[in-house]
Amino acid sequence: xxxxxxxxxxxxxxxxxxxxxxxxxxxxxxxxxxxxxxxxxxxxxxxxxxxxxxxxxxxxxxxxxxxxxxxxxxxxxxxxxxxxxxxxxxxxxxxxxxxxxxxxxxxxxxxxxxxxxxxxxxxxxxxxxxxxxxxxx
Amino acid sequence: xxxxxxxxxxxxxxxxxxxxxxxxxxxxxxxxxxxxxxxxxxxxxxxxxxxxxxxxxxxxxxxxxx
Numbered sequence: 001x002x003x004x005x006x007x008x009x010x011x012x013x014x015x016x017x018x019x020x021x022x023x024x025x026x027x028x029x030x031x032x033x034x035x036x037x038x039x040x041x042x043x044x045x046x047x048x049x050x051x052x053x054x055x056x057x058x059x060x061x062x063x064x065x066x067x068x069x070x071x072x073x074x075x076x077x078x079x080x081x082x083x084x085x086x087x088x089x090x091x092x093x094x095x096x097x098x099x100x101x102x103x104x105x106x107x108x109x110x111x112x113x114x115x116x117x118x119x120x121x122x123x124x125x126x127x128x129x130x131x132x133x134x135x136x137x
Numbered sequence: 138x139x140x141x142x143x144x145x146x147x148x149x150x151x152x153x154x155x156x157x158x159x160x161x162x163x164x165x166x167x168x169x170x171x172x173x174x175x176x177x178x179x180x181x182x183x184x185x186x187x188x189x190x191x192x193x194x195x196x197x198x199x200x201x202x203x
Contacts (some may be wrong), residue, residue: 008161076166076175136169 008072015069022062029055076136084128092121139198142171145189159188 033051041047070078096117102108146156157167160181169175170185177185186193 074162074166075178075181076169077163079175133165136165136174 008074011072012069015065015072019062019065019069022058022065026055026058026062029058080129080132080136083132084125087128088121088125091124092117095120138176138200139173140171141196141198142185145191145196146171160184 029051033048033055036051037043037048070081073081099112099117103110103112142156146153151159153167153171154164156171157164160167162181166175170177170181182193182197186196189196
């Protein structure tokens with residue numbers, strides 16, 4: 001029985017490591033797409049399309065690895081994770097639309113940045129996971 | 138939902154980790170089910186019942202009936 005559980009833990013660790021690596025690759029491809037066009041290939045469309053396709057392929061792989069990771073969690077771990085994802089999606093949608101409107105209604109003078117929304121979503125997800133884990137301790 | 142997991146586990150001198158291993162779930166999940174903080178799915182409830190050679194109703198108590 002212990003061996004079975006150790007095998008599950010080992011599989012979960014392997015999935016988390018794999019997810020972290022694919023996420024890192026996707027983040028690097030995001031930076032490469034953005035800054036490569038500006039500093040390396042001077043906005044040549046062929047290179048930009050290749051970088052874009054690579055970026056999308058890495059993103060798709062990251063999603064599939066995340067689905068595999070979710071499938072390997074036990075039911076409480078999955079509930080905590082899915083709850084956190086749901087809250088993050090809701091906060092991202094509500095805050096994102098409100099934030100986008102701020103410039104339109106002249107409450108801010110700068111253009112809203114998508115990176116601010118991503119940071120908010122990351123913070124919301126981490127906080128939701130921590131609260132979820134604490135709730136079921 | 139209340140349950141008799143703590144008593145059943147104590148009768149067999151099992152730790153929460155033993156129970157978690159037997160059910161192939163994390164210790165956090167075994168603990169949350171035992172404390173009634175998390176209701177297991179039907180397949181997991183049947184797995185728990187099989188582990189203790191009891192029926193689901195003999196382990197889990199519906200709050201609305203108490």
